[in-house]
Amino acid sequence: MKLVVAIVKPAMTNAVMDALSAIGVSGMTVTEVKGHGRQKGQTEIYRGAEYQVTLVPKVRFDIAVADDIADKVVETIGKAAKTGKIGDGKIFVLDLEQAVRIRTGERDAEAVAT
Numbered sequence: 001m002k003l004v005v006a007i008v009k010p011a012m013t014n015a016v017m018d019a020l021s022a023i024g025v026s027g028m029t030v031t032e033v034k035g036h037g038r039q040k041g042q043t044e045i046y047r048g049a050e051y052q053v054t055l056v057p058k059v060r061f062d063i064a065v066a067d068d069i070a071d072k073v074v075e076t077i078g079k080a081a082k083t084g085k086i087g088d089g090k091i092f093v094l095d096l097e098q099a100v101r102i103r104t105g106e107r108d109a110e111a112v113a114t
């Protein structure tokens with residue numbers, strides 16, 4: 001399994017959720033976060049301001065999936081979240097060791113299956 005972690009612009013949240021739904025991804029965790037990339041948050045908010053580092057609101061998706069659909073999930077998020085402007089975000093893919101669906105006791109691929 002993989003854990004796909006995507007940091008996107010808050011305005012793209014619904015687009016990402018809709019696109020994931022369209023490919024059959026049903027489980028996810030969505031969190032409001034703050035961060036910065038290589039512009040250190042500056043030009044996104046204060047053009048030419050002298051602040052050193054600014055944290056910009058973003059939305060984080062955590063999605064646990066079977067190995068064979070991880071690429072599709074990454075591609076789908078990448079398309080749905082793209083505006084072409086700075087700050088569009090990042091997608092990280094981590095190896096995921098275990099998953100458990102608490103209600104049924106199902107484990108791993110079965111636990112993250114739709």
Ligand SMILES: Nc1ncnc2c1ncn2[C@@H]1O[C@H](COP(=O)(O)OP(=O)(O)OP(=O)(O)O)[C@@H](O)[C@H]1O
Nearest residue numbers: 007034035036037038039058085086087088089090
């Ligand atoms: N190396 C990183 N590690 C962890 N989180 C990151 C990293 N880079 C970016 N992020 C997260 O992604 C958000 C958006 O980053 P952003 O898209 O601005 O990256 P960037 O490298 O500056 O690319 P761009 O030049 O397109 O803006 C950040 O606010 C932060 O939450």
Ligand SMILES: [Mg+2]
Nearest residue numbers: 037038039087
């Ligand atoms: Mg940036």
